[in-house]
Amino acid sequence: MADALVACEQFGTVLEALLEAGYNAFSCDIEPAQHRHKNRHITDDVRNHLDAGWDLLVVAHPPCTRNCRSGRRWLSGPGKMTPPKKLPKGRTWESLIEEFEAGVELFSACWNAPVPHIAVENPEMHDLAKDRMPDDLPKPQIVQPHQFGHPEFKATGLYLKNLPSLVPTNQLKVPEKGSDEWKAWNRVHRLPPGPERSIERSRFFPGIAQAMANQWKPITEGTAQRIVA
Template identity: 60%
Template structure:
């Protein structure tokens, strides 16, 4: 485990991009950091520490110590969305499309996801964490050459009885260490089904919000472990 007593602490300027829930913002704020969130949508908690704007419109250049990008558009970048983007091989005609969508629609969303992810990764910020599922091959082909493999974590590592395989692409930050590992329930049991609620969420207008929300246990761990400042702490 990280020994917080081994490092100096000071208030960091932290930007939480692509977040409307405020979960990660509040976790860092509770530890005394100067933290703001931004998204194209207003904050659910109506915080005055939230800016409604595109992260690519200049906010990334405002002298932040740490950037955490929580929910950038990933539907077209992740492996589960690969089948909608291409058939066999690369960039061939998909065998099927979502109802009411065109190939042009999906590829425009793909380009948006690539552009936003790349802009955040290349931001002039020393410490960066971008939350995103493991990418499909089409997305990997477009990523910066220095992008590492993501650290994959589960909410139940941090005291949250749930499954949601979450990837963090990290620069200048240590991998998150579990804080309260829960014992997994028996597969197929009622408890296991409850833990799998995110993946079992029915289609609907709020499904994206349910699937993207940050668990408080994960946010608390991130604020504790990534909020430590030292010139040699996060190499």
């Protein structure tokens, strides 16, 4: 049985899929668990638990506000890493840089963890973030929820180490652009500003989680068996 850690997850979608597939899995987040497997949740900074002998590390949704392409505009002054003409309301340049550095450090720590198989979910990064990433970081596999049975659009980047790209399991027919159905599929992108927006945008899709658990199980279990032997 392979041991798996799901980092930066409090809602348990990936954890549930891994447990159903037969992993000895735990979740870890600085926030308490919001799922039913409370005894399998570690409330702590995941960096304190990366060297515990895991076979698989899945980083479900690390902070990425300043590192993804949509966050580039706030670091868009002349040259590189200089203040933009206008800052977000109520924010300082120093706080933006702090968030950027925190995102880079967490991503790098997880990617460089002593774990044989690693998957980090993160949107495609802007140039400033890419400049700070580990040299062996590949381009992400971009998947969509509708490839795994969910009628929604939300490009999800998967940075994979010693893991194969996911194969779609239930491709839905994409509706005509501009139609009412197409607009409904864009639910995540059309969410209004508010305290629930970031939570909803960070929720993982069960179909993708199930594909991860089932398609990667033979590889991660093979590693676990070789280590035991």
